[in-house]
Amino acid sequence: MHQEYTVIEGDFVNAGKASSSVKKTLKQLNVEPAIVKRVVVALYEAEVNAIAHAYGGKVLVDIDSDKIKMVVADKGPGIPDIALAMQEGYSTARPEVRDMGFGAGMGLPNMQKNVDKLNVTSEVGVGTTVEMEVNF
């Protein structure tokens, strides 16, 4: 099953639309609640990053019988040092983002904790792609 969503820069009101829709789909497919939570939390973190740190982008989701693959690809400033960004506590979040309760530098490490496979690629000045996989 393939699903696609668009995320828009600064659109916090709609942040999580893709993740909630995936949550509903996985529930319908009777995926174990603990696994649903891992998937949805990781996807939501990536979605919020595309909205908070980049200029929006696309969310692509592929659901198989045994796993889910998610790609969040944004157009944006990119991440100059991915290893640094992956460190807990590192954040360049703007004040507006912090006002929404984000910007603790915990998102990327949290994605890592929740998924079975994480791959972050980025080109400065172009954008960032986060690929994640969770096995059912």
Added chain:
Amino acid sequence: MTIREIAKLLDASVCIGENRLDEEVEYGFASDLMSDVLTLKDTPMLITGLCNVQTIRTCDMATLDIIVIVRNKKVTEDMIELAEDNDMVILSCSYSMFKACGLLYEAGIKPLY
């Protein structure tokens, strides 16, 4: 204790979730930081001063479904709608985070960490 007892203890109004007031609550977690809420493995009641639609969305993603908003912050229609769609409970009280947490702790609501 039940959600109804919690509402009474905090002198809180029930913004949504009247149907769930007799449910028991065992654990609580207090934070204004949604980043932090997203790292929880368990699903405690959330006590928070952050009052916007993102609070509700984040709780939905983290499968937390009982939320106490402190300091009389205005719970908006879109927050209530989203909570209603997902069968969540929102209580709103005028007490500070400190007082709300103190009362709940004293009444036996357990911390996660």
